[in-house]
Amino acid sequence: MIIPELEGVTLTKGHGAGNDFVLVPDLAGQRTISEQTVAAICDRHLGVGADGLIRVVRTAHVPEMADVAAAHPEAEWFMDYRNADGSVAQMCGNGVRVFVHYLRIQGLIDLVSGEEVAVATRGGVRTVRFNDTDYTVDMGEYGLPFGPGGADTTVDIPGVGIRPAVSVTMPNPHTVVLLQNLAELEAADLHHAPQYDPVPKDGTNLELAVPGEVTxxxxxxxxxxxxxxCGTGTCAVALAVLLARGDCAGRVEIDARGGHLSVLIEGGRAFLTGPAILVAEVNVLGIAGH
Incomplete structure (x- = not known):
């Protein structure tokens, strides 16, 4: 079937370290994209396929961002990020790099190496610096909702068992489990839902990590x-690794399954550095099965 919200629109597929997105230009904020449309576009078998959808829109044209537009006129662009199921997310660290790369490649911003641009998100205004070959995002302040006392949750991970975890907000909620070795990391069966104690009231993202010279x-x-x-998840992992070492600041190099990312924790904030790549432009003709 034809998707009327996106009829005649050229979509762009991009990714940051394998975390992939469909970008939808709506510069004047004239389109309403339903949860069903997002899910259809992000479906990997019946749609374009992506971890999430990003609507590219000027902040001033988004009613919910009116206060941000007034307080931060420098943040001309709003990253309207949706998860693959259509639900709204506050922030995406890989997504915001791809978002800025899209703005630069499309000529919507003039950004040269060493310069920064401010981007409005539901998690606050984020500053992104272009580094010639990659981008660094000021991810903002992290949070430890249960305090800095170490493990605050247990997670029963299919294929691994029950492990202690630390909760982090970035501002998305994260639960980080530090494992002993790569064998445990590979054994985790993430096709089945883990069980949390206590159960996060707003849901959570789960990160499993094996600390090392490169985590x-x-x-x-x-x-x-x-x-x-996952950009915010990578920052949560970096913080958990540093806390386990007894540190509250430092740089952590991380290998996610889709590529390498680097996180600096400094002054109570997280800074994420990594790539952003645009891979295709897509015209949606119809989505079968939806």
Whole structure:
């Protein structure tokens, strides 16, 4: 069937370390994209396929962002991010890099290496610096909802068993489990739902990580399933690794399943550096089965 919300629109597929997105231009904020349409576009068998959908729109044209537009006129663009199931998310660290890369490639912003641009998100205004070959995002302040006392949750992970975890907000909710070795990381069956104690009231993203000179990680994203990378989740892992070392600041190099990412924790904030790649332009003719 034809999707009327997107009829005649050229969509762009991109990814950051394998975390992939469909970008929809709606510069003047004239389109309403339903949860069903997002889910149809992001379906990997019947649609274009992606971990999420990003509507590209000027902040001033988004009623819910009126206060942000007034307080931060420098944040001309709003990253309207939706998970693959159509649900709304506050922020996406890989997505915002792809978003800025799209704006730059499309000529919507003039950004040269070493310069920064402010982007409005539901998680606050984020600053993104272009580094010639990659992008660094000021992800903002992290949160430890149960305090800095270490493990605050247990997670029963299919294929692994019950493990302690630490809760982090970035501002999306995350639960991070540090595993002993790569064998445990590979054994985790993320096709089946883990069980949390206590149960997160708003849901959570689960990160499994093996600390090392380069930390290896896997991620189960809320509303999506296992993805090749997660920007806010990578920052949560970096913080958990540092806390386990007794540190509250430092840089952590991380290999997600889709590529390498680097996180600097400094001054109570997280800074995420990684790639952004546009891979295709798509005209939607119809979505079968929806």
């Amino acid at each position: 290896a990680m896997r991620v189960l994203e809320r509303g999506v399933g296992e993805t090749l990378a």
